[in-house]
Amino acid sequence: MTFEALYLQNQFILLDCISGSKAYNLALPSSDTDKKGVFILPQGELFGFGKPQQLNNESNDEVYFELRRFLELLLKNNPNILELLSTPEECVIYKHPLMELIRPEHFLSKLCLDTFAGYATSQIKKAKGLNKKINKAFELERKSVLDFCYVVYSNGSVSLKEWLQEQQFRQEECGLSKLQHFKDVYLLYHQSQLKQGETFYGIVAGPGSADVQLATVPKGIEPLAVMNFNKDAYSIYCREFREYWEWVRKRNEARYQSTLFHGKSYDAKNMMHTFRLLNMAEEIALYKEVRVSRDDRDFLLKIRSGEFEYEELIQMVEEKMEKIKVAYEHSQLPLKPDEQYAESLLIQLRESFYRL
Incomplete structure (x- = not known):
């Protein structure tokens, strides 16, 4: 079964819904x-190797779950799956009568504290990461090891580059030896101290070097001089530099420009969905139902339009x-769904469908 084949054999579709922002109102x-x-x-495909758990189109904006996978994800209280099961009627394109046997109240549990609120927490981290990236842009060219080296100088320290300039030295003319018992601390020498025919090969081997080099x-x-290479700071810088430009390469440019437009330096759409998930998590604990269509639309769209400060939203x-934690402590929801019930339901649904 492929995505294209499913559309040609749509008798095997049990549920077809509009999802995402339109379902959320x-x-x-x-x-x-x-x-x-x-x-x-199809019954014949159950006995072969090619049993897809999920089918989707190329853009991934149309996704269909095989019945077994759908129930497995329900057992895990997956937010996307619980939302799909509770899709508002106006967004349901088709629903097979057998789907009436799968009801959200048979699967809702205290796992939703982690799946809904936990996923919301991951969105917060994502928003924080974007906030950091926007406010800490990196230059096109990566800094070198030399930018993280410092020399003990005049009751303090100066950057190695500054010291070299003052001494009118080039780093290629210098050599280092390790200062014992001091992490990343070196003794620094210059070519002019050597006898004729002897040479140093530089503090670093080249512009792309990831560490200093020692000399004989x-x-x-x-x-x-005594020099320190702040290797830890250099490692952090290299990781953040790499992550920043990877983010620039992959980011959704239209969404990023929208973030810049409202001037609040956070991903407003992600933050909106953070609050949507948190509100849904609380509703599950209080009312034992998944409310997909949002009656808090105005508040959520205010977040998306950037009407709140980042720090205010975090608070x-x-x-x-x-x-939410208090609500789940007092909730009568089970700790987790009943796996045996889900398995018997899967068997019942398959037997009923294949007899039709």
Whole structure:
């Protein structure tokens, strides 16, 4: 079974729904139409190797889950799957009568604290990461090891580059030896201290070097300076530099420009969905139901349009999380769904469908 084959054999589609922002009642004129659904494999394909758990189109905005996978994800209280099962009627394109046997209240549990609120927490981290990246842009050319080296100088320290300039030295003319018992601390020498025919090969081997290099230093030569290479800071810088430009390469440019437009330096769409998930998590604990269509639309769209400061939203999230934890402590929801019930339901649904 392939995505294309499923559309040609749509009798195997059990549920076909509009999902995403349109189902959430959060759509804007520019919003795309996403679809999710459930299908059941033809009986003959159950006995072969090719048993797809999920089918989707190339753009991944239409996704269908095989019945078994759908129930497995329900057992895990996966937010996307619970939302799909609770899709508002106006967003349901087709629903097979057998789907009436799968009801959200049979699967909702205290796992939703982790799946809904936990996923919301990951979105907060994502928003924080974007906030950091926007406010800490990196230059096109990566700094070198030399930018993280410092020389003890005049009751303090100066950058190695500054010291070399003052001494009118080039790094290629210098050599280092390790200073014992001091992490990343070196004794520094210059070519002018060597005898004719002897040479140093530089503090670093080249512009792309990831570390300093040691030299063979003749006995009796006094060091000109003591140098420290802040290797930890250099490693952090290299990681953040790499992550920043990877993010620039992969980011959704239209969404990024929208973030810059409202001037709040956070991913407003992600932050909106953070609050949507937190509110849904609380509703599950209080009312034992998944409310997909949002009656808090105005508040959520205000977040998306950048009407709140980043720090204000973070504080609201922290306060909300405390309320949600209390709600789940007092909730009568089971700790987790009944796996045996789900398995018997899967068998019942398959037998009923294949008899039709």
